[in-house]
Amino acid sequence: MNIQITVKRSGEEKTYSVPYAPRMRILDSLLFIQENLEPDLAFRWNCGEGVCGSCAGEVDGKPVLMCKAEIVENMQNIRIEPLKVFPVIKDLVTNPSEVYEKLSRLKPYFTGKEGDGFFTIYEREVRKSQEMRKCIDCFICYDSCHVIRNHTKVGFTGPINIVKAVAQDSHPQNNFSRTPLLEKEGVKFCNVTRCCTQNCPQNIKITENAIIPLKEKIISDIGIIGIIKSFRSKKNE
Amino acid sequence: MNRKFHKFIFIVLVFVVVPTMIAKIVIAHEENEQEGILNIAAEGFEQIHWIFFVLLIITCYYFRYVAERNIFNSPSACALQDSKTYKGDRLIYQFHRYFFWISFVLITVYLVASAVTLPALLSTTELNILQKTTKFLEFFVGIIFILYLSGCYHIKYLFERLLEKEPKPCRGCWRSTLYEKQSPLNDLHGYFFWISVFGVIALHIFFIFGGHVG
Numbered sequence: 369m370n371i372q373i374t375v376k377r378s379g380e381e382k383t384y385s386v387p388y389a390p391r392m393r394i395l396d397s398l399l400f401i402q403e404n405l406e407p408d409l410a411f412r413w414n415c416g417e418g419v420c421g422s423c424a425g426e427v428d429g430k431p432v433l434m435c436k437a438e439i440v441e442n443m444q445n446i447r448i449e450p451l452k453v454f455p456v457i458k459d460l461v462t463n464p465s466e467v468y469e470k471l472s473r474l475k476p477y478f479t480g481k482e483g484d485g486f487f488t489i490y491e492r493e494v495r496k497s498q499e500m501r502k503c504i505d506c507f508i509c510y511d512s513c514h515v516i517r518n519h520t521k522v523g524f525t526g527p528i529n530i531v532k533a534v535a536q537d538s539h540p541q542n543n544f545s546r547t548p549l550l551e552k553e554g555v556k557f558c559n560v561t562r563c564c565t566q567n568c569p570q571n572i573k574i575t576e577n578a579i580i581p582l583k584e585k586i587i588s589d590i591g592i593i594g595i596i597k598s599f600r601s602k603k604n605e
Numbered sequence: 606m607n608r609k610f611h612k613f614i615f616i617v618l619v620f621v622v623v624p625t626m627i628a629k630i631v632i633a634h635e636e637n638e639q640e641g642i643l644n645i646a647a648e649g650f651e652q653i654h655w656i657f658f659v660l661l662i663i664t665c666y667y668f669r670y671v672a673e674r675n676i677f678n679s680p681s682a683c684a685l686q687d688s689k690t691y692k693g694d695r696l697i698y699q700f701h702r703y704f705f706w707i708s709f710v711l712i713t714v715y716l717v718a719s720a721v722t723l724p725a726l727l728s729t730t731e732l733n734i735l736q737k738t739t740k741f742l743e744f745f746v747g748i749i750f751i752l753y754l755s756g757c758y759h760i761k762y763l764f765e766r767l768l769e770k771e772p773k774p775c776r777g778c779w780r781s782t783l784y785e786k787q788s789p790l791n792d793l794h795g796y797f798f799w800i801s802v803f804g805v806i807a808l809h810i811f812f813i814f815g816g817h818v819g
Contacts, residue, residue, distance in 0.1 A: 490773055492781070556695045560666050561673045576758075576791075580666060584762035587699050
């Protein structure tokens, strides 16, 4: 049995007939096309087992890791596209440099007090920072974010950069808060529809554990806690 | 919205609206006692301003997620306006806090009053079986509503802030215990939301058939 794979290649669409095998993945079909039908088909892949995050693409409009997306028997026509939010270099290869540009404004490096290299880390601190450090830079969350897709003018930093910033903030020795920087980078534009969380291949709860606490932290400066703080600061003055 | 405006809203809500509501409930209680009916639970949720619960639910993170995903067919078209007019959702979750605390106070007052008087109310012969079931259902919905409120992301954030101030190392500290107890409630926030909503709908059906409304 053959399946029809439509690949968006630098603007034009080409359809290939690929023999189906049980437990076949999207990446396998692309490798078959590259080896047998179209040697110049360009796409990124590296580990092939969902660890490196290189092979992200859109399958039938949904951003996925192509090495983890299995082709089931009733899928006769499959449409593969590059991640829509990035400019295409060739075929399925995109240029995600805008993400790094935005990330550079968030101080994505260790900003703590470096001691002699040894410190005690407690379990709850591990739990807190571990989840955000599972990110594999696949940009699926960034691609599935509708604010990024439809509202480029607002300058939203994107879920991936929030995850990176929260990961740095949750380091036990960190003594610099990235919350004001994230506020400037438009965290308020996220309207918590959880598209990023739903599509994340590493199952990071981006909305629940990164964005919502951040939003709460930002408005604390204005809300009830902010009012108490302002009264306290006035007292201290 | 500037900071002064938020302060004004907060002061109005906390120092004017909530005391007025509590006073109304207390007055209703006294009137009911004079008439021989047992307590405010006889009037139940009718005494409480439902508008705050509705506003709380509308501004809830979970409700917004459900509404925007299901009504506006995301991920390609979530509920955003044009980029020129869209200014973020800060105002929504700012007000969510106010509605949260008002609802929390109201529902706690109601539950405490009901817990004291419900056994006597259920044993009285003045109410028929349908009215007694309504009272019991009211109390049950109140408890579910408290669980829904306890799982709120705002509470989670407050407990996280408390946790940051906990000394290290610490075994069996109250801040950790609070956080660990609240986390499962936060995970079940969506379920409690739906149980509360359907509970309230069921309650209103009981109200109508029991002769409380209409």
